[in-house]
Amino acid sequence: MSLTTESPQPRRSRQERRTRAGVVFLAVGLVLLLVLAFAPAPYVIRQPGPAFDALGTTELKDEDGEVVDEVDVIGIDGAETFDDDSGELSVMTVNISGNPEYHPSWFAIAAAWLTPEKDVMPMELYFPDGVSTEERTEQTTAMMTQSQGTAMAAALEHLGYDVEPSLTVVEVSPDGGAAGALEPGDVILEIDGRPVSDHASLTAEPLEERPTELLVFRDGEETAVTATPRAASNGEALLGILVEEGFDFPVDIDIELGDVGGPSAGLIFTLAIIDKLEEGDLTGGMHVAGTGTMSAEGGVGPIGGIRQKIYAAHEIGAEYFLAPEGNCAEALSASVSDELPVYAVATLDEALGVVDANASGGDLEDLRTCEDALQANVPQV
Template sequence: MSIPAGNPPNQPSAVREQPVHHRFPDIRPRRLRRAGWGALAAAALASLGLAFVPSPYVVEVPGPTYDALGQTDAGPLIEIRGARTYPTEGELRVLTLAWFGNPQRPLSWVEVAQAYLDPADSIIPMSVAFPPSQTIEQSNEAGRVDMRNSQQAAIAAALLHEGHDVASEVRVAGVIPDTPADGVLQPNDRILSVNGRTPYDVWSIRESIAAVDGPTEFEIERGGEPMTLEVTPLVEGDERLVGIYASNEYTFPFEVDIELPNVGGPSAGMMFALGIVDELTPGAMTAGTAWAGTGTIAALGDVGPIGGIVQKLHGAVDAGATHFLAPVENCAEVVGHIPDGLTVFAVDTLDDAITAVETVAMNADTAALPTCESGASS
């Protein structure tokens, strides 16, 4: 807390018509003065010590951005072989987040306090960023699996949108030790159904697990033999977790590579799919407009919510984007946090995203397009 300079509230200034020349001796005991200085020194030392005390928080900030239509240090972000492609314009920015702090290197309270000064930063509990049930290495591995799955789902969604046939298998890629699935499911198990639902992709497995309040029934194929297994999920917050990494195995009619090194998580899926659709269709979808966006993608085109939407809005503006695609389910977080110069549209499917981009490109009336402010939030 800071005290403003000037007179105390509700106390007028003393008015003197003549200067006062009298000087009186300081009658305060020296012991009292020493105690006052001692208290100030103790407070200063306590504040200094606080700088080195670890906090139970991490700070989430906007990370680097990448153009799905452009290049990275590894080459083209999206490369299509075996099918005709078309020139593109503008930008379709993939947004990322960066975290400062982790259980091995926690931030000090002073570092956390500094984040309050920047609206683009978010302070979140360490236990949310790094769940106690996972090590940092397991968390990083989960991010890599999520990124691979999002890329595969984005390719599937884009090709299905363009009318191509895409076959799919879902398998167990790994099992997290000491979780409900440990000792029940095994790597390379082919998942035939989850709670009676046939999965087409990883996201549908998560939905099937969340839909049943109780044990999850897996029908799998292991070594060519079908079997039915039961796993009781672990509940963490709003999530029901069984402790597996699942992976999609799609059969595509031609080769599509997405190369984005050192980035994990599923939130770039929608923008990957848009980039693929743009390259496969005549004409530049954006007509030169700089877009950014975020959202998971399912193979059947559903767009899902992500974390850190406020930081990604700021990251989009920093990257020069003028238009933004936000998942409908993130709208409650978007309202009231849109930076100046950014127009945000709410999307629920890949078709919604394509419609928004093409409508802006044609300079058509966008009044009918859903926004978070217009009540698109779920």
């Protein structure tokens, strides 16, 4: 009987082929993984941005990024100012990495997920369909302009100045009833003898399709014009104008913060304006950071990105942080919040109370921290 045995050579060849195939598959997998890692992702990364001392100066840059001037963040004319504050009032910002023209890679997204001070957000949250980077910038710039106006109004009202609201025409439809009568820049004072100063008073009485007398402030003087509202598709008679609410200020205040946009600097702007117009050292030489929108009536509203701002405030050495009450839960989610006192504020008066107590070394026990605000909102069972 004869036995047949398989030659060792074919066995080795099959093993070598398997090994080579495994190496090839591994190499292809690594290449695909690398390609995926650096492929664009439909997300943006929200991260801490720079801080600006509202009591200090800022650099103005040209289109090439070259510094052309250095000016006060808040400049005031028409009233006595006091620049004796030795502390800081820091405006906190966030940076958004990513836009419709540039998507972060999956590798960058994964790294951001693992970084406590960064957030990964869906692209459409910041850039809805059809909104370009330029349009988004225009929106945030308009928000900043509006926040500056309400901060000025709140500060001046607090200091006892008379601040009058105003309604300015920013656009006139060429097919609207006001075409040829109203112009961009006109401040509407009256409609048919009825005083107008804001959206509420503008729409308080419906217009009719008939010649309507308007009194406007144009080129430094009051001017009477006549316009005939036209019916819209819903039957409502309209002038066909776009208006913007503003204020007539008794003091000339200019705020410069470069290309920073959004409404979240309102609270700190308000405190800084008060500090400059009121004798004394508002901060008591302390470094104060904070954020929040500001209404003309003195209300503090929530903002986005407070976790990033808490991390940045801790990094620059702020001694405490002013946070909108509505942002307290997110603020305390920052791991450094136990090293940085975070006070909850709902109004300008409450914010001033926090700053005064800290500056004077007063009793801090009666101040609301974010922990206090959250506990107060927990349902009792």
